[in-house]
Ligand SMILES: Nc1ncnc2c1ncn2[C@@H]1O[C@H](COP(=O)(O)OP(=O)(O)O)[C@@H](O)[C@H]1O
């Protein structure tokens with residue numbers, strides 16, 4: 089007995105510590121990347137050129153600016169209803185581009201998913217779409233502005249373009265998550281492709297589709313604000329641009345920020361409501 | 370009785386080296402209840418799917434109800450598939466849809482693209498679906514969402530979906546592999562009943578030898594893509610079971626003994 093016990097303990101002490109996460113190639117790459125990023129961040133702060141502005145001083149005056157913005161907002165260059173109207177224009181831009189994008193993406197997304205289409209077609213669409221996504225939305229707007237001129241038309245086309253790139257990827261991945269068996273059973277009963285899409289594919293993935301579409305709507309709302317400022321697309325973004333760089337009116341900037349915040353929160357609430365309804369219905 | 374299905378020299382090869390089926394020959398009479406048994410990887414699922422062309426056989430001839438199945442193109446293939454109902458291990462229901470909507474999916478093969486896509490079913494089709502659900506003891510579940518059902522109930526919906534096709538034959542791929550013994554018995558009893566009372570031919574893949582012995586008119590044993598047994602359950606000996614299952618057999622026989630004890 090004693091002999092056995094000592095034997096066991098020597099075996100235990102001799103054995104190497106057990107590693108749950110093996111140190112393979114991927115782990116090394118991830119770790120070294122993280123290390124580099126941390127080092128660069130520290131180096132960046134270290135060598136920052138603060139010019140004449142002291143760090144503490146800068147932070148304090150920023151806080152003061154924020155206090156002015158949010159405690160003393162006022163209307164000077166537009167009235168309450170005018171502001172509301174401008175926000176609605178911005179929302180309209182976001183809604184329009186999201187809707188057009190969603191319809192196009194739904195159709196192309198079916199052909200982009202490997203389980204519903206052929207590998208060739210799927211890979212073809214996915215490659216093109218990856219390219220569209222790689223170029224930022226703002227750049228697409230500026231590219232289309234060459235032909236259409238800066239303004240709402242270029243904004244709509246450019247934003248729709250990037251939306252399509254984004255939603256095709258999201259939709260087709262949702263379709264590819266689908267249980268292969270459900271498609272098989274309908275095929276086996278003699279159903280054709282369109283019937284399978286409408287009766288099995290769409291009902292099964294509708295919650296994902298809605299989630300992705302709302303997410304893109306939020307992104308498009310933010311982009312629409314920026315487009316108003318950068319591409320002359322109108323809406324609250326243009327007022328933002330004027331208040332900040334033309335009138336230098338901090339208080340009106342505060343008003344505009346509150347407008348945007350309220351609508352962003354409203355959007356979020358609606359999105360959550362719709363999703364919850366879909367889950368239980 | 371005439372032959373409903375005839376397979377001659379059917380082979381299936383996946384890629385370069387996997388021979389899933391080699392020279393399969395057998396015929397099925399109308400109304401027969403046949404079990405296909407064999408270890409996993411033997412080719413049972415492939416065999417079943419070759420019959421309704423979910424998988425295309427590499428060579429051979431498959432004649433179903435007087436037509437050469439391997440020759441059929443789109444529209445005729447759809448027609449062939451409407452005559453063959455299929456039931457799966459994982460039920461394969463559209464979970465978000467109601468029970469009756471899932472059952473009515475069995476009618477899609479008969480409908481125009483538009484009517485099918487929009488789910489416009491006739492009153493008669495709906496009545497038939499409800500009739501079948503009643504028959505399968507699901508009268509309280511008709512309008513429930515499918516993900517609220519138990520496994521046994523889901524499989525019964527699967528059976529109703531296959532029956533609403535008015536099929537001549539049912540292909541069942543391990544229909545009870547995910548069910549507990551009680552639910553398994555219910556499902557097998559329904560399948561047997563359907564075969565006897567409606568005269569529908571049933572071809573069922575099974576993993577449990579004792580279930581196959583109990584329910585089938587005939588057993589086909591498959592091993593490594595070949596038929597190694599084709600005969601009545603009564604004539605099946607222990608050696609033949611060993612032959613079908615190879616090295617897996619020892620364990621398997623113990624399993625069946627255990628299940629018998631549980632049941633008893
Ligand atoms: N899609 C496929 N591609 C390649 N090989 C496959 C495919 N499906 C099945 N096989 C192979 O064919 C053989 C038979 O498989 P299967 O018919 O599923 O057997 P069973 O249903 O009896 O378990 C197995 O060796 C399996 O690996």
Ligand SMILES: [Mg+2]
Pocket residue numbers: 413414415
């Ligand atoms: Mg199988």
